[in-house]
Amino acid sequence: MPTNRPTRSRARGADPKPTLSAIRQTIVHCDRCPRLRAYCARVAREKKAAHREDIYWGKPVPGFGDRRARVLVVGLAPAAHGANRTGRVFTGDGSGDCLMRAMHRNGFASIPTARHAKDGLKLRDAYITAAVRCAPPGNKPTRSEIANCQPHLEAELGALTQVEVVVALGRIAYDTYWRIMRARGIRPSPRPAFEHGLVFTPDDGPSLVASYHPSRQNTNTGKLTPPMLARIFRTAGQLVGARASAPRARTAS
Template structure:
């Protein structure tokens, strides 16, 4: 069995954060009316994608009625609608939608992770919950040895990626890269880090993030990979 599969099995069994365990399980029991016929996943959500990926996309955490319902990261919510449409447009996915775990979606040269693997109340993990989940991201990055471009969705993911790289023994540049939408940083260990606003409804409904802006990030990722 692939090492990533073993890691994902450990993630799914995790119960390190009592607050998150209680919340994700309560959501899975109560459900949302429109999903009352679903059997919710209700567990930590593992990473997903191509184990030989050169593109790594890092999000914040599963949505209560998205990944926590479907069991796949960025699946079944509007953030995922934006993400998978963009990945498809630039050749990183075989289809533009992600509805459930068995919908035929395959990622190409792309892997998706999250800074926290359980849905948090209010979509706001606590500092200790980030820290409890950090070893999973560190191990995931260690195993994804071919990654050359990282797209961080939001400032938290951007900063957490850099922290994970420090944990892996990489020397973080000084001054440290600063998050901004579309800003990219070639890092000393051969990875380019690109910041993007998160495709949350708060950002997309207000126009802080437009399709054109979001596409520009993945166009940049594709261009950098094609140049290698």
């Protein structure tokens, strides 16, 4: 049922923020990183034997999810035969299924898997994106490529006006989000070091929850287990709507 919501008047002469739809188009057509664009296109042509009948996406991958999300999940980058194939972040590989199981367990995802873009997956109160939008060779983007992609994440943050909690999956996502926080004037001293389960709540801005990335390297070795990742999203759910009143850093239980 439609509800009446108060609207804010825009200052005369102020530029409107781009919508998520506009941001999506900007991301999909981005060509700032020739090395990554060439790699994604080559992977899409050559394909993996198991997916030789698939039509690969082969372009930068935008975020997806609930436009009114209060939880923003930031990963590293699309996998060459995962999101670079399916066109949806954290979809089509083991990392995506691992993430969706944890999110589904905590009510953020409608199903516990992410197989393809039309699998019926719906996110609830969550939006998933990445620090880098093109699959990098060896899963290792360069510093300049990470910097080139940062404006896309900044734009999404601007459009997702109800975000209260950011879950950073891995050090690159964590560091990228900290650079955005610093640009917004949030500069705690000392800055909390990356640690799985770390929670930082600033005076002004979303709480930040750090997690190891659900890559096969981490999950196959036991560095990140399903219960560990589930606890991250349990913490995110607890933080939503219950922001602390002062900056503090702690570790999720």
